[in-house]
Amino acid sequence: MAKSWIDDAWLRDAVDRDGNRIPPTAAMRRAAGADPEKAKKTIPPEHRTARYGKGSRWVVYWNAPDGRRRKAFRSRADAEAFRAGMEDDLRSGRYIDPRGGERTVADAYREWIGTLVNIKESTAAGYESAYRTTIGPKWAGTPLGAIDRSMVTAWVRDLLDGNAPGPLKGPLAASTVTQRLFVLTMILDHAVRMRLIPANPASGIRVRATPSTRVRYLTADQIRRTADAAETLVSPHGRRIGSRRDRTMILLLAYTGMRAAGPRVRPARVPSSRSWACLLMFRTRLCVRPRRRAE
Structure with missing residues (x-):
C-alpha cells in the first residue's frame, strides 16, 4: 500500500x-x-x-x-x-504528526505522568506539585507546537522575578526554578518521543544563580560586645540565662572559625542558655569573623 x-x-x-x-x-x-x-x-x-x-x-x-x-x-x-x-x-x-503540535501541554503532561513507573511517591508528588503551582498555570492550554525557546526563557525569568502566574507569590529560588524547568523539560521530551513535536524548546536552558548576599563581618569590638551581652542575657520573663560559659563560646566561635552544627532550635522548646546564645548569633545573620585592622 x-x-x-x-x-x-x-x-x-x-x-x-x-x-x-x-x-x-x-x-x-x-x-x-x-x-x-x-x-x-x-x-x-x-x-x-x-x-x-x-x-x-x-x-x-x-x-x-x-x-x-x-x-x-x-x-x-x-x-x-x-x-x-x-x-x-x-x-x-x-x-512528525502535523497535528501533534496542536496538542496542549496539559495533554502531554497527563500522558507523561501516566508513563512514570517505579518512582517514589514523594517524587511523583513533587512533579504534580510543580505542575499544579507553576507549569500548569502558564502552559496548560498552550499548544505544544506554539512553544519556542524564547517563551520558556521568559517564563524562567518571570519565576525568578516573581511575575509568573500561579498560586506561588514572590520570586522563587534558583534551585526551585531549576526543578520546575526540569519537570517541563521532561514533559516536552515525552512529546518529542511521541513524535508530536520535532524538538524540545526547553532543552539546554540554564537557570542563572541568584546573586549571593554580601557577607558582613563583625569587628573585634562588636564581637566583644556580643559576648558580653550573651553573658548577661535575660529571658523574656526576667530570668538571667546568660553565663560566662556562653561568653567564652561566642569568643571561641568568632576567633577560631568554628561553626555550630545541626538544626536551629527555638528557645521555647529548649530553654537553655546555650540555645539563647546560639539564637542571638543566628538572628544577627552576621559572620562572626573579626575584621583585621589596617596596619
Missing part, C-alpha cells in the same frame, strides 16, 4: 455502462484550475464532485503509524512538495 498519495477533491473518474472508469481529461483539469465557475459548463456532471469549486482542491493522504491522515492544499505544487517531504520522513523514521 502506498504511504502517501494526492487526490483531486473537485474532479473524479466517471464510470460508463460497462463499469469502466474514465478519468477526467487534462483539459478538464486545466480548465477547473483556471476558472472553476466557467469550466463548470464544459465539464460533465459525472466528472464533478460535490465539492467542486469549493475549498482547497488537492488533498494529500498518507498512512501514519496511528492511522490515515490528510491535508488539503490549494495548488498541486504545494501538495506535491508536502507529499515528497512526508514520504521522506516516513521512510527515514523522522515522521
